[in-house]
Amino acid sequence: MLQRFLMVVAFVSVTVIMPGFAVAEDPPPPLPVEPTGIIETLPKRYPPEWFLIQDSAFFHMSDGKVYVIDTSKETVGDQVQGMFNNSLMGNILQIPSRGEIMSIETFHSRGTRGERIDVLTIWDTVNLAPVAEVMLNSGDRFMGMPQRVVLHALNDDRWLAIFNFSPSTSVTLVDLDQREVINTIAIPGCSFIYGNGEMSFSSVCADGRMLSVSLNADGTERSREHSEPFFDSDDAPIFERPARVGDIAYFPTFDGQVHPVALTGAPAKPMAPWPLYGQGEEAWAPSGIGIDGEDDLGRIYFLMNPEANGVDGMHNAGGAEIWVFDPETRKRVQRIPLQEWGLTFAVSRGTEPKVLVTNPIDMSVELYDGLSGDFVRKITGFGQETPLYLWGSR
């Protein structure tokens, strides 16, 4: 039967696939024997058009995946560069100076049950293989929707700061050279990590203030200071997810304002808010998961929802457009209408920024031009289940 099948294939092939080729006429030399065991590698520095697509696999959380995707290519075969796993709603952070990607994840000895292990897995970007693991205190780490403000590099990329929520909140410092935990700093009433110079970080607090903690060279706490309250977390909440340009974090609010906060290495300094829409304009509001971004031109991006402003419960629904602002002039410089809908986006680095957006309707990702706002292409079928968070490669 095999022989018969091969004859059929040969017939079809010669007559259909290779009409001009006849086996009898002086065939070319045979294909050489190929080596086995070859594993591909990647460049240490990923090009700007590469993104990390964090598929938390909401229906199979222990099998989360992070895909490395070249968004400049047309086909899945050319787009997919590699993948690594991230288990149980973890968080990641690429640190280009180290050629490494930090990955916080959780395992149970029997998959969904048994002993719990929380670890920092360190992947090298060339081999996309784990090169080190740092055990973390079990049960401490923040386990929720992916965020940009859960992991942060400090001290010239020598330290990794990890936000914990158990639900008491703290920040764990890992020495990335020594591959060990050096300190855990309680930040009661405050959450997340906002870079604030090389030797301090800030957090946002339930009472509407910013906490700033400065560190000694050994990772111990040098000092802490709270700002004045600048928002009301009950009645006028901010999102915890700011766009960031230089020393200023731009925190969007549930009702379409922006609160700039200066993070210059000194204690965080909230500044006067300004609105994302002009008087008489439609009152949109940010909404979604990854709602915030910025580019190397100094512009800030927000995912905007036409119906979320003033409607309780709409702040995570996603949006129909991405709006781009010049934070200096406070003017909107670009609207990017999405093909269908957006849940999460990320902006690439470089002077020709591209915007990658998760379309939650079909769970594809879609690429847009950050300068023209034009739709470029849809990328899908690479194995994703729920691409909840996106990262431009660094």
Add this chain to the structure above:
Amino acid sequence: MLQRFLMVVAFVSVTVIMPGFAVAEDPPPPLPVEPTGIIETLPKRYPPEWFLIQDSAFFHMSDGKVYVIDTSKETVGDQVQGMFNNSLMGNILQIPSRGEIMSIETFHSRGTRGERIDVLTIWDTVNLAPVAEVMLNSGDRFMGMPQRVVLHALNDDRWLAIFNFSPSTSVTLVDLDQREVINTIAIPGCSFIYGNGEMSFSSVCADGRMLSVSLNADGTERSREHSEPFFDSDDAPIFERPARVGDIAYFPTFDGQVHPVALTGAPAKPMAPWPLYGQGEEAWAPSGIGIDGEDDLGRIYFLMNPEANGVDGMHNAGGAEIWVFDPETRKRVQRIPLQEWGLTFAVSRGTEPKVLVTNPIDMSVELYDGLSGDFVRKITGFGQETPLYLWGSR
């Protein structure tokens, strides 16, 4: 904002949902405070209309799930009775006399990497919770498409026989009372486990013979015997998945025949084959994953493909109909045309057999009446990814 929202809800509710009810008029007493911490339980013996749906999660294999589904119900809320996990293409076997479900699975200490652990996890059917675990020799167990012939209870349900493929083949015996491995028996050249009395089992061999191994009371091997060859695994292969009525296993072949093999406790005895289709009829052939079944009326079922007969590579494609035979008369007594397509099916116990079929087009499962052949209902949206194997509850 919350208050405003509640008012809106109240307004909508009173005017739309509860048109006849006015809050001011003598309200009923308030709802009582409800206890927390209550966990549901299931009957020890599952009703015949319950099925186990083995979702191996082909795209997330470490997060395989087995759903317990009441197929007699109309809605997802009524259908889903519970779920348990089964990791990395495992196999299961319900043993009703023990009130337990056996589950062979594999874990790595870091999800997809790290130390490998192969275990038998034993779930009790009432609590759907793990009650025991038996460690298995790492790397031995058969890891492939789910099968009915990988796990088998022996010795009055005191032993579980586990088929190993590493790729050398063997059978491990577990004492289910003592929760420990008692023996591993090499079956070189042969595969799978076919029940053959309480103290022996048979296997099918690459050379076309059946191997039968009889056991002593301590689980050691008493004797083994090979049958004469009865099929050609190159040119006229049988499927390894027989329908089974009493002491006879009916092995279908790639070309639409059936090889009955007597398994009476004595060495397996192959008998004369007969065709699944009559002279002049369309030459269909079995095809799919779970292609075999039987009911308590003594009838045997096969999933049939109209194009697979004589076409190399079509034996796993699934089928368009299920054919039901009376093995005594060798007559087809029922055709069950499927709504769309079938990949796997299972037959319920009892005198009114129902047939549950995986539809691979939309990954739903569909219920059919085994007596009339009528389509009953589609069951979907219960969280399944790839329901590769189905089991009627026992």
Add this chain to the structure above:
Amino acid sequence: MTAFFDRLFEKQARNLAQTSSRRGMLKKLGGVLVGASAVPLLPVARAETGAGPRKPVEQGSDTDCDYWRYCAIDGFLCSCCGGSANTCPPGTEMSPVTWIGTCHNPADGRNYVISYNDCCGKSTCGACLCQRDEGDRPPYRPDKTNDINWCLGTASASYHCSTAVVVGVAFDE
């Protein structure tokens, strides 16, 4: 109340008009620390029992995302997973740490305090994903957030599904 994940299972309708209203986002439950039998920390009046000839009333199906108790839920409904609105499916463990919502029961006109206890220890149920973010705040308000995995204080961090337990009548604000 349309969670966007529903779209994974019913991909027919794709026009923006149908997708732009009240789309939900998937997340898990959040909240304040409430022991399984502790008094909730939010203002709560314990409901009276047996107060007259009429019986307490509710209506609607607890497998519908629109069900009144689910006003602040976010996750898979345990009532679609082998549990019910206030019980866990077989073999899971109910989290003692929960996020509390205040929902209006249209059948009796009262507001109730609802405790959204997660059921943990098996992987996601996957059925009846329901997201209603009413009153939700970012995780810097742990008492009001449903953005995180509330399988805290349980043997396993694996989230399976979410319940909505009545723990009292809410005081009027």
Add this chain to the structure above:
Amino acid sequence: MTAFFDRLFEKQARNLAQTSSRRGMLKKLGGVLVGASAVPLLPVARAETGAGPRKPVEQGSDTDCDYWRYCAIDGFLCSCCGGSANTCPPGTEMSPVTWIGTCHNPADGRNYVISYNDCCGKSTCGACLCQRDEGDRPPYRPDKTNDINWCLGTASASYHCSTAVVVGVAFDE
């Protein structure tokens, strides 16, 4: 060559006519024991190299399931996962134990022995699922089966994707 799993991603076409021909089934690769640099156990003639002015020829795309080398493959194509037809994606490990197929290269009219080495150690790639069961036999023929997980002899049993490596010219039968 349409694997039924493609349907998960393109659910538009649902009529039986379109689904009843050569539907594939998902499984993994199978085969005989072949060391990474060992001589295959099946009849194989080592291909000559540099035998004249003409060059060895192939054609088609290695990301298409129809590609000639994939005649007996069953799994996710590594060429869609960061690898290629004969190399593994970054960070995976190539299984030394493989299932061997014999495929016809229409570009030169020869039959080749193809070794379907799996890449292991990460969870399923999920892209370009391709199933062609030609010559496949049930697992009682381990040398001819692709129904099992061939991540054997690797550090991890996690299957990621499948390659199709030319290991020689097949003798005529």
